Every structure is written in C-alpha cells, then in structure tokens.
Amino acid sequence: MKKSVASLGWIFQNRKMFWDASTSQEILDEVHRGRDTAILPLGAIEQHGAHLVTGYDSWIAKRIATDLSKKVKAWVLPSFEFGTSDHHRGFHGTLTLRESTVMAMMQDLMQSLCESEIKRLILVNGHGGNYSWMRKLGNQFKGMRIVQDGDRPILFSVIRELEIEYPAAALGLHAGLFETSMALHTHTDAVRKNLMKAGLVPANPEKAWTDEEIRGFIAVGLKNSSPNGIIGDPSQASLELGRKFYDRVLERFLELVTESSYQSRSDT
Numbered sequence: 187m188k189k190s191v192a193s194l195g196w197i198f199q200n201r202k203m204f205w206d207a208s209t210s211q212e213i214l215d216e217v218h219r220g221r222d223t224a225i226l227p228l229g230a231i232e233q234h235g236a237h238l239v240t241g242y243d244s245w246i247a248k249r250i251a252t253d254l255s256k257k258v259k260a261w262v263l264p265s266f267e268f269g270t271s272d273h274h275r276g277f278h279g280t281l282t283l284r285e286s287t288v289m290a291m292m293q294d295l296m297q298s299l300c301e302s303e304i305k306r307l308i309l310v311n312g313h314g315g316n317y318s319w320m321r322k323l324g325n326q327f328k329g330m331r332i333v334q335d336g337d338r339p340i341l342f343s344v345i346r347e348l349e350i351e352y353p354a355a356a357l358g359l360h361a362g363l364f365e366t367s368m369a370l371h372t373h374t375d376a377v378r379k380n381l382m383k384a385g386l387v388p389a390n391p392e393k394a395w396t397d398e399e400i401r402g403f404i405a406v407g408l409k410n411s412s413p414n415g416i417i418g419d420p421s422q423a424s425l426e427l428g429r430k431f432y433d434r435v436l437e438r439f440l441e442l443v444t445e446s447s448y449q450s451r452s453d454t
C-alpha cells in the first residue's frame with residue numbers, strides 16, 4: 187500500500203515536468219511559480235546504417251532533455267522529431283524537412299511559448315544536421331532567451347575530446363562507435379547488435395576526419411560517400427563506453443545551461 191502511494195506521488199511530481207502531460211491551468215500556475223524555462227528536444231529521422239534505428243537522434247535528444255530537467259527547473263516540451271537530413275536521402279527510412287519549413291515551424295512554436303510566458307528556451311539537439319539552422323535562430327526571440335549550442339556543437343566537441351582516448355576512425359560521425367555505444371546505454375533495443383559493421387573510416391585509423399572532409403560528406407551526401415550509411419566503426423560498441431560518452435554529453439549540456447543562467451543574472 188505504502189509503495190503505491192509513493193509511486194503515485196512520483197508520477198504526479200514528474201508529470202508536471204512534461205508540457206503535454208499538463209493542463210493549461212497547471213502550466214499557468216507552474217510558470218507563475220517560476221518554472222518559466224522550457225527544454226525542446228531536437229531530433230531527426232534518418233538512416234543509421236543496418237544496426238541502428240532511424241529515430242535515434244530524436245530518442246537521445248529526449249533522453250538528454252529529461253535528464254537535464256532533473257537538474258534544472260524546466261518543462262520538457264514534446265520533441266521536434268524531424269530535422270534537416272538532406273545528406274541522408276537515398277536511403278529508405280530518412281524523413282527530412284526543408285530548412286525553410288523547420289524555420290517557419292520553430293518561429294511559430296517560439297511565438298506560442300512566448301504567449302505562455304516562457305522566458306528561456308533550451309534547445310537540446312541530437313542531430314548534427316540541425317546545427318546550421320539552429321545558428322540562424324540566434325539567442326533571443328521577442329524577449330525569450332534561447333540557450334543553444336549551434337555555435338559550439340556539443341556532439342562534435344565531445345567526439346573531438348574523446349579522440350584523445352579512443353580511435354578517432356572508429357568513433358566516427360554517424361552510427362559509429364560514439365553514437366552506437368550511447369544507443370546501447372540509453373536505448374539498448376535501438377541497436378541490432380549482430381549487424382554492427384564498419385562504415386567509412388579514414389585510411390590512417392589514427393587520424394580523425396578533418397573539418398573539410400566532413401563538409402565534403404555532407405555536400406555529396408552519405409549515399410555517395412559511404413555505401414552502408416555509416417561513418418565510423420561501431421563493431422566494438424558497448425554499453426560501458428556508451429555510459430561514459432553519454433555522461434560527458436550530458437555534462438556539457440549542463441554546463442551550457444549553467445553558463446546561460448550566470449549570463450542572464452549578469453544581464454539583469
């Protein structure tokens with residue numbers, strides 16, 4: 187009996203964190219009590235080779251947003267599941283939006299958030315292809331602060347940090363050791379373990395891809411640069427590595443949010 191009361195309490199407390207699981211009145215009351223920050227997970231639906239599900243960028247964004255909301259007084263918004271994935275066209279499963287569509291949707295969404303008196307919007311992005319339009323959104327919308335990593339992409343900077351400890355070629359950029367290990371940690375069912383095979387890797391496995399090479403893959407599309415849709419080598423991916431990689435990513439998001447809190451305080 188005691189247990190069920192406790193779990194009901196847990197459900198109620200956490201329900202308040204999720205925008206779409208709250209009523210209009212509950213949102214109004216909570217916002218006026220100071221929960222005026224909202225976290226928007228940004229994802230993508232795109233091919234991730236033979237071993238990883240198409241929705242993983244959205245799934246990880248949602249997971250990071252939920253974990254962040256345990257440390258920051260904020261709402262978790264329903265996620266923006268689709269992204270700009272033109273460079274993954276030509277593979278079944280990729281669902282992509284035009285940048286102009288995304289920008290229009292984001293503007294409408296931000297307008298609605300302002301009308302609900304949200305003062306700070308945190309973007310948690312799980313897909314490399316979204317950074318270019320995120321940068322165009324800037325850091326302010328009609329008085330609402332936008333906290334985001336478009337100028338210093340967290341996913342890319344964590345991969346660069348990890349290249350000191352782990353083989354750069356394997357870590358990869360898409361469905362490689364980095365992303366697949368995180369998927370094993372956060373959503374084990376997202377990975378078909380028997381199908382984890384290497385994709386495109388640099389000729390010298392100690393050498394990381396240069397920024398110019400990365401821009402090249404995006405420009406020609408993965409269909410042309412990597413026949414199996416993977417950049418990196420997921421074959422040694424593990425849950426243990428994934429936990430380390432994920433914790434590093436979450437830590438960086440927490441730093442971004444903490445930095446922005448200091449900045450808002452010094453702005454006022």
Ligand SMILES: [Zn+2]
Nearest residue numbers: 242243361365
């Ligand atoms: Zn991905």
